[in-house]
Amino acid sequence: MHAERYNPRESEPKWQQLWESRQTFQSRNDDPRPKYYVLEMFPYPSGRIHMGHVRNYAMGDVVARYRRAKGFNVLHPMGWDAFGMPAENAARLNKSHPGTWTYANIATMRGQLKSMGLSLDWSREVATCDPSYYKHQQAMFLDFLKAGLVDRKKSKVNWDPVDQTVLANEQVIDGRGWRSGALVEQRELTQWFLKITDFSQDLLDALDTLDRWPEKVRLMQKNWIGRSEGLLVRFRIDASTAPAGETELQVYTTRPDTLFGARFMAVAPDHPLAAKVAEGNPELAAFIAECRRMGTSVATLETAEKRGFDTGVRVAHPFDPDWKIPVYVANFVLMEYGTGAIFGCPAHDQRDLDFVNAYGLGNVPVVCPEGQDPASFVVTNVAYDGDGRMINSRFLDGMTIAAAKEEVTKRLEAVDIGGKPQAARQVNFRLRDWGISRQRYWGCPIPVIHCETCDVVPAPKASLPIKLPEDVQLDVTGNPLDHHPTWKHVPCPNCGKPARRETDTMDTFVDSSWYFARFTDPWNEQNPTDKAVADHWLPVDQYIGGIEHAILHLLYSRFFTRAMQATGHLGLSEPFKGLFTQGMVVHETYKGPDGEWVQPSDIKIEAGANGRRATMLEGGAEVTIGSIEKMSKSKRNVVDPDDIIETFGADTARWFMLSDSPPERDVIWSEEGVQGASRYVQQLWRLVGEIAGIAAPVGAAAPAEMSDKAVAIRRLTHGHLQRVQENIERLRFNTAIAEIRKLSNALSDAIGEVEEGGVDAGLAFAFREGGDVLVNLFAPMMPHLAEECWQALGHSTAIAEAAWPVADAALATNDTVTLPIQINGKKRAEITVDRTADNATVEAAVLALDSVQKALEGRTPKKIIVVPQRIVNVVA
RNA sequence: GCGGACGUGGCGAAACUGGUAGACGCAAGAGACUUAAAAUCUCUCGGGACUCCCGUGCGGGUUCGAUCCCCGCCGUCCGCACCA
Numbered sequence: 032m033h034a035e036r037y038n039p040r041e042s043e044p045k046w047q048q049l050w051e052s053r054q055t056f057q058s059r060n061d062d063p064r065p066k067y068y069v070l071e072m073f074p075y076p077s078g079r080i081h082m083g084h085v086r087n088y089a090m091g092d093v094v095a096r097y098r099r100a101k102g103f104n105v106l107h108p109m110g111w112d113a114f115g116m117p118a119e120n121a122a123r124l125n126k127s128h129p130g131t132w133t134y135a136n137i138a139t140m141r142g143q144l145k146s147m148g149l150s151l152d153w154s155r156e157v158a159t160c161d162p163s164y165y166k167h168q169q170a171m172f173l174d175f176l177k178a179g180l181v182d183r184k185k186s187k188v189n190w191d192p193v194d195q196t197v198l199a200n201e202q203v204i205d206g207r208g209w210r211s212g213a214l215v216e217q218r219e220l221t222q223w224f225l226k227i228t229d230f231s232q233d234l235l236d237a238l239d240t241l242d243r244w245p246e247k248v249r250l251m252q253k254n255w256i257g258r259s260e261g262l263l264v265r266f267r268i269d270a271s272t273a274p275a276g277e278t279e280l281q282v283y284t285t286r287p288d289t290l291f292g293a294r295f296m297a298v299a300p301d302h303p304l305a306a307k308v309a310e311g312n313p314e315l316a317a318f319i320a321e322c323r324r325m326g327t328s329v330a331t332l333e334t335a336e337k338r339g340f341d342t343g344v345r346v347a348h349p350f351d352p353d354w355k356i357p358v359y360v361a362n363f364v365l366m367e368y369g370t371g372a373i374f375g376c377p378a379h380d381q382r383d384l385d386f387v388n389a390y391g392l393g394n395v396p397v398v399c400p401e402g403q404d405p406a407s408f409v410v411t412n413v414a415y416d417g418d419g420r421m422i423n424s425r426f427l428d429g430m431t432i433a434a435a436k437e438e439v440t441k442r443l444e445a446v447d448i449g450g451k452p453q454a455a456r457q458v459n460f461r462l463r464d465w466g467i468s469r470q471r472y473w474g475c476p477i478p479v480i481h482c483e484t485c486d487v488v489p490a491p492k493a494s495l496p497i498k499l500p501e502d503v504q505l506d507v508t509g510n511p512l513d514h515h516p517t518w519k520h521v522p523c524p525n526c527g528k529p530a531r532r533e534t535d536t537m538d539t540f541v542d543s544s545w546y547f548a549r550f551t552d553p554w555n556e557q558n559p560t561d562k563a564v565a566d567h568w569l570p571v572d573q574y575i576g577g578i579e580h581a582i583l584h585l586l587y588s589r590f591f592t593r594a595m596q597a598t599g600h601l602g603l604s605e606p607f608k609g610l611f612t613q614g615m616v617v618h619e620t621y622k623g624p625d626g627e628w629v630q631p632s633d634i635k636i637e638a639g640a641n642g643r644r645a646t647m648l649e650g651g652a653e654v655t656i657g658s659i660e661k662m663s664k665s666k667r668n669v670v671d672p673d674d675i676i677e678t679f680g681a682d683t684a685r686w687f688m689l690s691d692s693p694p695e696r697d698v699i700w701s702e703e704g705v706q707g708a709s710r711y712v713q714q715l716w717r718l719v720g721e722i723a724g725i726a727a728p729v730g731a732a733a734p735a736e737m738s739d740k741a742v743a744i745r746r747l748t749h750g751h752l753q754r755v756q757e758n759i760e761r762l763r764f765n766t767a768i769a770e771i772r773k774l775s776n777a778l779s780d781a782i783g784e785v786e787e788g789g790v791d792a793g794l795a796f797a798f799r800e801g802g803d804v805l806v807n808l809f810a811p812m813m814p815h816l817a818e819e820c821w822q823a824l825g826h827s828t829a830i831a832e833a834a835w836p837v838a839d840a841a842l843a844t845n846d847t848v849t850l851p852i853q854i855n856g857k858k859r860a861e862i863t864v865d866r867t868a869d870n871a872t873v874e875a876a877v878l879a880l881d882s883v884q885k886a887l888e889g890r891t892p893k894k895i896i897v898v899p900q901r902i903v904n905v906v907a
Numbered sequence: 908g909c910g911g912a913c914g915u916g917g918c919g920a921a922a923c924u925g926g927u928a929g930a931c932g933c934a935a936g937a938g939a940c941u942u943a944a945a946a947u948c949u950c951u952c953g954g955g956a957c958u959c960c961c962g963u964g965c966g967g968g969u970u971c972g973a974u975c976c977c978c979g980c981c982g983u984c985c986g987c988a989c990c991a
Contacts, residue, residue: 036946250911251986259990284991297991337989363989373991381908382989461990581986638934642917690932691919699919703933711932713946757923766921769931776931851927856972858927896971902926906971 037716039680043815046829047148055831056095056150058106060552060564067103068568069095070547072576072584073110076136076158077117080143082616082662082688082700083577085672089685089812090613090694090764091575092149096811097759099150100835106568108550109144109151111137113160114539116194116210119473123505129473130501133160143673147681148814150831155553159542160473164549166496167559168541169478173489174598175225176479182224183487187301187367188466190218195509196470197222199538200463201255201583209583223477223535224464227590231256231460233604234589243609245695248581255582257461261285262440263370264454266296266346269355273344274307279448280346280358283369283459287443288435291424292376292397294387296346297339297361299371305360308342315340315360322362337386338362349443349453350425361386369459378410388412397424398432465587467538472503472511474536482523482530490532491524497532510534543584544591547571547606560600569601570608573762578612585610611762614697616688618668620657621645628667629654632674636702659699670700682813683709689764689812711772712816715809718775719820721782722802727795729825737793740785744797747777748804749842755808756838764812771808778805799824804836852877853904859886862903870897877903 050056071091074084095107111133118129125132137158144151157164175181189198193213197220202209227234235256238249264287266280280296298305300322309316318340339359348354356374363382364373375383377394387394398419399405405422421427427435443454468477476497478490490497500518507514512534523530545559551568552561576584588606595601621629629647634654636645645654662669675684687708692698737745751774758767778801785794802824810817810830821830845866850873852860860882864873874895877883883905890907897903 247911247986254910254987257987257990261991282991286991361989363991365990368990375991380991382991385989459990461987578985643934693920696919701919701933704919707933710946717947754923765919766931769921772931849927853927853972856970861927894971896926898926902972904926904971 037713037816037819039682039815042819043148043681046815046818047145049829050831053829055829056107057152057154058104060567062104064102064104066106066568067098068106068571069098069573070108070571072580073112073543073546074140075112075115076133076140078136078139080140080672082670082672085147085684086616086688086698087575087613088144088147088149089688093689093759093764093811094573095150096814096831097835100807100833102834106550107151108155109153110157110546110550111159112539112543113137113158114474114542116471119471119505128501128503130160146676147685150814155550157546157549157553159546162496162498165475167549168475168537169495169497170492171559171595171598171600172478173492175594176489178598180226180229180594180597182226182464183221184224185219185221187217188220188222190216192216197466197468199466201586222466222468224466225590227465228460228462230590230593231258231462233593234586237605241605245610245612248585248610248612251581252586255462255586259285259459261457261459262287262454263457264349264443265448266349269345269347274304277304277307280304280372281370282372282374283457284374286376286379287439288421288427288432289376289379289397290349290439291427292378292395293348293356293374294377294392294394295375296356296358297364297373297375298358299364299366300360300362301366302371304344305342308344315342319360337382337389339386339390367463368461377414379414379416381414384410384414395423397422465590467541468535469538470510471536472499472505474539475542476536477533479533480521480523480530481533482525482528484528485523485525488523488525512536540583540587544587545595548595548601562600562602566602569603570606573609573611574607575611575613581612611694613694614692615661616700617659617697618662618670618700619659620666620668622655622657623647624652630667631670675705679705679709680712680815682816683712686711686813690768691765693765694762712813715775715816716820718779719802719806719823722778722798723823723825725790725795726799726802726824727792731796731799733796734792738791741793741797744781744801746842746845747774748801749839752804752808752836753838753843759811768812774805774808778802806830807833807836848900850901850903852883853902854883854886855907856904859883866900870899873897873903877905
């Protein structure tokens, strides 16, 4: 007997157990069916899952279940991005071990994810903090080292004073650490680098092949890589002003055409020439020191005024040995980009203009906009960086910018100074190598040994994994590994003398740069991957995660895949074929009587014709409803997925997450919305019960004769089936859900109409088909309810193992179409014609209509436009 | 400053990228059932001077026809930011 209400609390665990016992979602590497790899960005085991996870994994699960039903061998794994600072902080607070905290969190969150009913292959679960995982990461580091993809160098690094560690450029957001939010300082340290810049050009070029990535992400990566084409120009230093041993100054420019507009040269405060001059010039030394102080944080740099210091050094203009140009040290020149030196052309560069205006150096425009009189064209406060013709530039005058660039380049390439041309074309990238050294305990140890005799020695592969010590003292300043009494002391693998281990660990972004490959063969003890297996599964067909990883994780993973290809671990260079970046989960904020943030579960909202009003559940005090913001602990506008699953069931939570907004946009979590979803769950349950009562038996053949009514139901069924399918494939979950609701509404209406008259064989068949299709359609979103309904409809196997229904194209389209008729662009009538009717027939039929003749008011149509199966427009 | 996206009812949105603007839902209102409430069911729901007209941020343009294409504004959000 069909129960009146569907009870998710009873049903959901029941079906989860069935799937688990039948290993429904385990995928085999030797399955001959076509593969489909669905992956959601794996979570950091922070303690509990949040609504963002629910949204992310609900989307991935729809794709996985849909593809499985479509006959693909689906890989849908889950793991844990388990190294990182929070574990260390928590362990220090609780006086325990980061691993204890991490594994406890993993256990909790695994349970939560399981309660969501996700179709995951848990047999492939990995945690990056496990030696069985990081062992392979260490092995790959050694492979990369051997292949020349690793560098160790002293460099200026971003130092996070709160986390007490180094950050990569990508991890500094607006001058602050991405995790701690602390103002980042600059420090000189010797660091390990992965040579991502070896692949700058390829990482840029291959963006064009990622046609299933969001345009926005591709553009962000393009800008981040920051390619520019320019010219390296050597300026001769005037001998009488040159510091000892200095003969030339090399600059990089993308505007060699503006060379005749040069007013000054500028070098970075860290430039060797600046240091040379400063040796005998205390004032300059002081200026450089001040620049360094200012430059400790990126944030202060942004607002700083342009300042400079004349070194007294003069260089000769490349095209005029008598033209001497002063060399400044300037605070706005970066040592890290180009050569750390520029030539300043103030008329056509805003920074240079600001600089000359501060120091009274003047400017000469050399590019004149089209239509401007060259004689009267002047630049005062706004530099001109647009197109135009060359002026005041001797042999370049009259040329376009492009022609002038080419001319200058050719001439200077032909000049020989000391056996080398005076200028060379050069491509520059903004992208820096990836500094991966972190001065933390809870990360993957870098597998090298420092020996006084042999210098840096790679750890032998047989010694891997180099495990973190269990007994660690975390309440020390600096790196706990470095402070460990014994861990770092090892004999040199080369000469056997006492040596010490590298105590820095790897950036946790290294861990997440290859986990997608590990999932393909997570049991492999010998190697990070089995190349053949990895090449079979990869690339990931659909990757889903937050936009916040547009650069960091996604760029690192693209690099890592290339590095793994270069070292023989993979046979491909792009890891993610399809990428989808989902929006955040946001929620209203509430403030109590004293202006304090109040959490949603503590208030009551009443809605009436005059709007909504909120009060405290306890005491009834007035609550102010505030703006809608990303769920965050600080604003207390969080909703716990556990509470929702407990109250409404996982299906309701999943359905609401998918239904309310387009997936790439933010979704507003609301109590009303969840209740709407919950109501729909019950509605479906009742509808399926009614259908089960009148439907033909499972597997019944279609009768030869069917009433119009039955055919109409079949048409609806197949039409909606086709559209839901299309929408899921395009990841348009919200519109897929709208189509499902249309089908259930239609079936419900149809039942209401036939009840009195009884059901003939045709109708019984149509309802059997409609009910089955309906349940299949919502099964990817609400898998537990679907199993229960599937059973209620008389099926004895699980719907999770059922094939997707096949849409009958003939039924999905009607024989006739109803066309709107416009008179002069305004809709005036409608006409129903045969789908295949030709334009002449349609025209005649339209003109024969009374309503059309009336609207024409006796005018003769000038033109009739018939767009087949769309519209008719009569122009009078 | 540079680059990009977006702007549609009270709200979330849809419109197969040039073809009936507002599907599907949320909220609200009216009614039915009920002693009552919840649940459920039915109806209304962009605006107006309501057989018609106006409406997709604003002002123009192209077109038989524009939410969609072009030009110019306004606003919101995001990314990068002395990158030479």
